[in-house]
Amino acid sequence: MSENLRFACTGCGKCCTGHHVPLTLDEARQWAASGGQVVVLIEAFVVDGPGMPADQREHVLRRSHPVPCGDGEVRVAVTFAAFNPGRCRNLDDNDLCTIYETRPLVCRIYPVEINPHIPLRPENKDCPPEAWEQGPELIHGAQPVDPQLAALVQASRQADRDDIAAKVAICEALGMTCSALKGNGFTAYLPEMAAFATALQQMPVGDGAAWTLHVSDEGLAGALHALGMRTTGETPVYYAFIGF
Template sequence: MRFSCNGCGKCCHDHHVPLTLSEARDWAADGGTLIVLVEAVLEDGSGLPAGQQEHVFKRSLAVRCGQTRAHLAITFAAFNQGACRNLQSDMRCGIYERRPLVCRIYPMEINPHIPLRAENKDCPPEVWQAGPELIVGNQLVDAELAELIERSRQADRDEIAAKAAICERLGIHTSALKGDGFTAYLPQREAFLAALDEVLAAGEVAPQADWSLHVSNDALAKQLEETGAMIAALLNENCAFISLRVA
């Protein structure tokens, strides 16, 4: 597989860009809006995709959820509806030198269980036929790109406890079940920055709250309740449920 970006700017539209903690801080401090996306698997394996145990558990944090435990994965992302706030009229990035890690990695996947498929990406067909080799066999050719992907994965693992503590300070403690959807929150910018700075100043952080799950249907809610999980309605006005179920 070859690849040569043509700078069309399509990937800078309508993508919520996952951010590391320091990137999320910069994004909010610059005046950008953040979205918080939460999903979890349960102690008994509910929600866990086959073969992904190591990946999912490494980047998650175990918290109380009723009589069981939920392993939370939390994404802080730039909230991009339409063009990214940093995209200039010539389709160049206005913060190119300090653009987020994920912007440097696209169109590669971060999740090692998701193979790169050109048809799932925004890039036009011709960019996959030109330029240097990107993947040979199953191997990524560019060592620098491989290092960026690894850095992004490591940040996911290192920062999950701090993200959960920030969520708890913002009153966020309802998650979706992985594979069923995400709970999505749009925190107020100043409150987000205050919570982030408080958590970073505190250093070591441990989850305090009882987390609950919001799911897409009653049958699933009943099934999870039988495992001891706490099920909740969405009560927070800044919270939405993004379903992954096909209607």
């Protein structure tokens, strides 16, 4: 890991291609209103049990929400992201962002990491080598040097915490109540956008819907059953299971 990194964006546009961009609730509302597709990614864990990374306890607890599962309870973390399987719909022919002044927080933060437990590694980013050989210092001692950038990272983390109850309620209202286990994968839904936009406007209250965990590993399923959790390993119809 490099503790101190210089950086200057070359404008190559690679980070705007093939990346699902995490959105705050407000940004998801704007994305939907402008005709964009949102993908919903869900992962869950049992507190101090399966799926919970012990070294990230505080972080994952604060950005998750408790839901019933079988006879027990899991906490789910939900990401609403701009669905960008190819070029972002806002990237023009010159590789410039057409909504630059109002682009999502995560677009403003890239290539800096949002998760405090993930160190910034240039080899994990799309930026070309020369981007890391020029420009001012971006990271010093694992922290962003620019206070405005540091504030954006904090704002993104805070939105994760502030939005999670509402995102879970929207998932429940739209029947997106099957989650993967954190560390084992995600479930991914592509909601019908008119219904999704309506739910974002109406802001439903969570209805205590029963959740299910999608696990394809029999040993893991057995461990979860022993804790009273409800699981499924059936081939999904309304979502995709993205395993690790």
